[in-house]
Amino acid sequence: MSLDPLPPEQLYRHCPLEWLEAEAEAGDADQLPGFGQERALEAMELALDLSGNGYNLYVAGSVGLGKHDLVRARIDAWAKGQGPADDLCYVHNFDAEHRPRALVLPAGTARQLQRDTDNLLEHLLTAIPDIFRSDEYRARREELKKEVEEREEEAFSELAARAGELDIGLARTPQGYTIGPQIDDEFISPKKFSELSEEEQKRLKKNIDRVNADLKETLARALRWHEQLTKKLKRLNREYLHLTLDERIEWLHRRYQRLEQVQAFIDNIRRDVMENADDFRAAGERGEKEGVSVGKLIRMREFIRFRVNILVDNGDAEGAPVVYEDNPTYTNLLGRIEHESQMGALSTNFKLIKGGALHRANGGCLILDARRLLMTPFVWETLKRALRSREIKIQPLELQLGMLSTTTLEPEPIPLDVNVVLIGERWLHYLLNTYDPESSQLFKVYADFAEDIARERDSVAVYAQRICALARDEKLRPLSKKAVARVVEQAARLAGDAEKLSLHGERLADLLREADYWCRREDAEWLSREHVQRAIEQREYRQRQLQERLQEAMERDILMIDTAGEQVAQINGLAVTMLGDTAFGRPSRITATARLGSGKMVDIERETELGGALHSKGVLILSAFVANRYAPERPLSLSASLVFEQSYGAVDGDSASLAELCVLLSAIARVPLRQNLAVTGSVNQLGRVQPVGGVNEKIEGFFDLCRARGLSGDQGVIIPAANVQHLMLKSEVVEAVRAKRFAVYAVDSVDRALALLTGLEAGAADERGDFPGDTVNARVQGRLRALEDKRTALLRRDLDGLEEGEPPPRAGGGKESPGPDRD
CATH class of the missing domain: 3.30.230.10 (Ribosomal Protein S5; domain 2)
Structure with missing residues (x-):
């Protein structure tokens, strides 16, 4: 039975030059990156259209297929057709300081609100001190004070007169009031008082008690007058504060009339300013005295509560956000709460809340590398928790681990609406589905990148366009047809199949760059087949030492x-x-x-x-x-x-x-x-x-x-x-x-x-x-059969050589057990 060897034609399949007759430049370079990946692109379309309900995307494929570039390009194109995402910010919670309020605002509104509140603060820090320094305000304030002082003086004068009629003296001292018996409008000494008759002493003591009671009543009335004065002064302050505050507040109400959260924040600002107007007066006066600008005054700690902390500003965004987080740590993904050191102690406030990748991608798409995500502690569970609850809850990792002893915040969760795209290898996807059932519920769409494509005339023509487009993008020398044909043949070699073409774009790009290097070394105008061949050989030479x-x-x-x-x-x-x-x-x-x-x-x-x-x-x-x-x-x-x-x-x-x-x-x-x-x-x-x-x-x-x-x-x-x-x-x-x-x-x-x-x-x-x-x-x-016959003969010989009654040899060659005694 003779067998002929394979002919040379079956050992290497050349690329026909007529398959490359279409001009490569005629190809649409924007469509070439998706060549051969129609299955994966359809999966991406499904995931982007069915946002929510666990329709997040896992993109699988080996390294070098260009997954990241294609995913970014496709998602960027999708994002341009979407509306911009909302702005995200935090403001002070005037009812519970440790729980800042989250505001979700239309794109561009957060920046506007921050500017408006800062302008309001600057106005108040200038206007309130001016109000309290105005002649009209001072006159009315002094009038109220004078009225109380006159009533108080009149009341004590009447009391002193009544006491004098009872031979009791009443004097005001820095330490308070002094009451004692007197004769001829002069206080008598204890010695003289003891020389008085017993009846006189009893009378004077009785009168002292009576005057003391009247004094207490008068002091109580004076205290009520001062309380009334405080209320009148507050009403006076409010009256003048309304003059400078109401117009601004009403303007803000009209500006943000459709945003209930902002309306509530503005009302809280008005209430707090009314109650703490002295803080503005003192700060404004101190700023004028020390030469501190108003812009610096609004950054003072006591005025932080009136400001806005912007986590995400989409005011200049065109379309939905697309975020690729290269380092998906816990804080980079979820955000963090920073602390300041004051007098050796750590403190924080809502202005120290910093957003993460989930905040920046909210309303759009977040792209993560699956391997890096899973290699970072606590991040996988954190991402799943956010996707399940559909909200972003910033919590320090130390708090979850029970290791945080400093004062911290509990920011209000922010609603989450994001498409998450994980890019990784196939085995990692199947591993997750095997050991974490939740992953299949949260990442329902699987986009599998093809490793190769059929080597047919149409596909080779498009592949050639892809080669030339890549050369143009890399600013390489133009390729001859024979050079393109050699690259196509090498793509089949990389695929390990003469009837396939490898889709590993990075290897293709490396080959073109190295071929261009040898082309430049020879100062040639065109990149030829020989340059491609030399690049292949030199790469093998560099890696062939062990071989x-x-x-x-x-x-x-x-x-x-x-x-x-x-x-x-x-x-x-x-x-x-x-x-x-x-x-x-x-x-x-x-x-x-x-x-x-x-x-x-x-x-x-x-x-x-x-x-x-x-x-x-x-x-x-x-x-x-x-x-x-x-x-x-x-x-x-x-x-x-x-x-x-x-x-x-x-x-x-x-x-x-x-x-x-x-x-x-x-x-x-x-x-x-x-x-x-x-x-x-x-x-x-x-x-x-x-x-x-x-x-x-x-x-x-x-x-x-x-x-x-x-x-x-x-x-x-x-x-x-x-x-x-x-x-x-x-x-x-x-x-x-x-x-x-x-x-x-x-x-x-x-x-x-x-x-x-x-x-x-x-x-x-x-x-x-x-x-x-x-x-x-x-x-x-x-x-x-000979071995079988020999084994059979050996067994028969062993059996024939046994004496009658003697047991056969034990399997394995062990010693025979002694048989019964023979007669």
Whole structure:
């Protein structure tokens, strides 16, 4: 059964230049970024239109697809068609100072309100001192005071006269009033009082008590007069304050007549100014005395309560806000309450409330990186809480953890209306859905970015437009058609599929920049295919040092790989080494042993815990294949082992299972395998060869080794037939195949691979399950039957050698238990 190698045309699929005949400049550059991502764009449209009710968006895809740029561009376009979001601000709560009031105002209103309240304060700090210094106000104030003083003087004069008639003196001193007996309008001393008759003393004492009672009554009346004076002075103050305040307040009421929250704030300002007018008078007078401007006076601590703290000002915004928070910490997302140090103690007020990303994005869209969000403590739960409650509640993190001992605020929550977009990788999305059921309820829309697109004429034409548009945006030199074709071919290589084009825009941009670098080095006007090729080669050269070290080890037989001759139970498998975004293939020697046994197949990699689950699965499939094909109705009398020689790290994947099966059958049949061929491919229980990944790198890895040792013309690689459509090999490999110095074979079954490796026919089973003549399968079957016969003969011999009544040997070779005593 002969098998021809693949022709060079199947190893590399060139981009036809006629597919690029459309002028790239004719393409609409604004539409190119969404090329190939129609599914994701439709998901974004759904999420943006169905705002609320958990229709937030998770954008998934690998790094380099341009997710962030496309999401920003699409959301920015959506935002321009929306109305501006509301302004958000906090004002003082005159009823509960520790709970500032939140104001949600139409765009531009917060700035206007702040300006109006500051102007009102400046006016009051100037007008109120002037009022209290006016001649009219002072005259009326003095008149009220004089009236009380005259009434008080008259009352005490009358009291003094009545006391004099009773021979009791009444005198006013700095310490108060003095009452005592007197004769001829003179107070008498205690000595003279004692010399008076007892009846006279009793009379005077009685009169003193009477006058003392009248004095208390008069003092009480005077106190009431002063209380009345205070009320009259307050009414006087209010009367004059109304003259300067009412007009301004009424103007503010008319200006904000449709905003009930602002109306209530204005009324609170009027009430507080009326009650604390002396603060304005004292501050204004102190400012004039010390030369402090009114603008500085309004920033004084005692007047903060009349001002407005703006968290978000959308007055100049065009459309809805779009916020990308690159560092989504707790405070950056939710906002914070700052504190000031005063006399060694921390204090705060509503002016020290600072907004976060949720405030800035409220009414629009908030874009977050999922990985950064989840890596920051407490942020994920905080975001979910805000989305569930649909409000932003600023709370210090220390307060939630019970670690805050300073005085803080409890700001009124702000209603939240925002679309949240998380951008991350697919595994992170599925991980969240698995371990956090709430995530699927809060992020109901999933936008999955495509990794590649079909390589067809129309798509290639658009892809070429995208390449030229990117070159124009980056201000690179113009590309020739052949250069564009080479970039398209490299995109297929990056996709790992000749019929696909990679959509990883960042890799494409890097390739164009580096090609332009070599173009500038040569001072060329046009960027040619050779410049693109050199950029590809130089990038590989920069990353190839480890690959060269491994190849050097193989050339020096430190890593032992044969590329000529034949060996029994030895084969060259192919593996791919991934280092970051770099991948290269390298051959590995796989060996097997087969001997008489009980049907156990040992995977040495698994036994040493170096084999992964997929590799172990592949070995178990081999065992099932051998038993099903060669001994479907008989037990396997075989013990076998498989190992990757000189493998010092973990081994996973089933892409070597075809090579492992071939080497196992070689060990069983004792048929040599060609060492000038390397094998890659997965195999199922029925012997069908399945496709694997990294086929281009694997072929090139073995080719590099063969080329270093000298191409003999009979060297090559066996790959799955299903992988032919993925081939985009380097030009040196294609040229070697064209010169018949190297070959690539495609097989769809293990039998075809065995025929290539052994030079013998594999053989097909007849109706009885027997394989014909001198075929590989017949040798395998014959060896297995020979092992079975030998095992049966050994068991029969052991049984025949036993004496009568003696128990048979115990399984496992242990000592026999003593039998019963014989006569």
